[in-house]
Amino acid sequence: MCPKIVDDAVIEAREEEIMQTALQIMSEQGVAGLTIDKVVANLPYSKGTVYNHFTCKEDLLTGLCNRSVKALTELFKRAVTFEGNSRERMFAVGFAYMLHSQLNPTEFMLVISAKTPSVREKSTEKRQEEHTALESELLGSILQIISSGLSSGDLNLQPHLSPAQVAFSLWAMSFGTIALLHETLDRCSVRTEMMLERELTNHSNLVLDGLDWKPYTKDYDWAETVERLKAGIFKTEFEQLQEQLSLT
Amino acid sequence: MCPKIVDDAVIEAREEEIMQTALQIMSEQGVAGLTIDKVVANLPYSKGTVYNHFTCKEDLLTGLCNRSVKALTELFKRAVTFEGNSRERMFAVGFAYMLHSQLNPTEFMLVISAKTPSVREKSTEKRQEEHTALESELLGSILQIISSGLSSGDLNLQPHLSPAQVAFSLWAMSFGTIALLHETLDRCSVRTEMMLERELTNHSNLVLDGLDWKPYTKDYDWAETVERLKAGIFKTEFEQLQEQLSLT
């Protein structure tokens, strides 16, 4: 009836197949081990077809990056629905970020390298725009929680700080913690189950206390909140993470 | 008299020459634009000689990364000598980090990519060890200020936080802010002179307030501290930055 729609679906399915294959190779051989030849060898298509979907290797990397951010967006949206006070919801966002980075270490590193000028310059305009759109969705979730904190009175913004600046602070803090800790965990090869969780909780508490966002760390049972997240909205993800860690 | 020493000096000078050439190429053509052929073309030596100094391209990248961290170490040591209270000295470290990342954007990005597994795996053992040694020197400066804050009573550690964790928090915060802001500034192509300075001050204040490190943001004239840094220990660097920004 409408062949165009069917075609689009086929194209999208193939794009997904290409990206999954690329991801598989990268998780085994590292980002530097990714080769279009290797991707094609694991696929029933030819090189030319892959280049019909992605204009160059960098475009493929940005595509993978977007795929990962898309999944993160979903987790953030779920965090916004967490039942609790506004600071708990903000904490849930950080928790979601941590879970995502742990469950998809390869993709997380990709987000960093996709921001690199050398990758961005070569990617398609289209995929770059998709990327910025996804990032403002992420930011949107954070801003939503900030404004709910403001209206509930949990958060009192200092005059020199705008909501956008607060959102940026929180993001930078989480990003920095995860990026540096990933690297440290890699090097020590001591992937203790809860190291990242503990550090991220510490940093999150520092920044949220610094922002004067109530209830303060000392006035609340945050361990209980963590338990509620693990058993509630992020149950599936947490179980996946435990399984993954027990395998290593 | 002692030819070995002369030889070492010659070798070191050449290594520096190679790294400077590589840096020059990277600042013009990006990290992806760096090619051993291009490096050799700008040098009076042959490919083989370059490969006598660096075992592979990644080893050269790690060498450049270390060169940059070495310079940062010097700035941090200077920050420790800043005359003021302990929180001011801690702030000076963040300020040094910001100055360094602004003055050497290419090198700063390199530090990120050098931490990437694909680069680290290929680098020489020797250069990797040098890198960890440099990083503990950086951390050492931070720990020094933390312990002076503890003994002066400016900083009261919460029971669940160790000095090392605090140092890590501060580092992660600065790193995250700078990395994300670099990217944002790149994209907007609005390199307003003081954007990074303002954001880093905000974040630093948030974290230090959160840590309960006195004097609090609201109780002190931090703008005056910034002025003192700009006119004092970081005068040269600040002037370089202004010059650089006025040229663009």
Place this chain on the structure above:
DNA sequence: ACCTGAACACCGTTCAAGT
């Protein structure tokens, strides 16, 4: 002992030929 650069292998990208 160190330097040289031709030679090799590998990989991203293209495009003429095929369906």
Place this chain on the structure above:
DNA sequence: ACCTGAACACCGTTCAAGT
């Protein structure tokens, strides 16, 4: 209209020959 894979260009790395 889309797919194919041989062919090309480029780049990291090596090593026999030279000094």
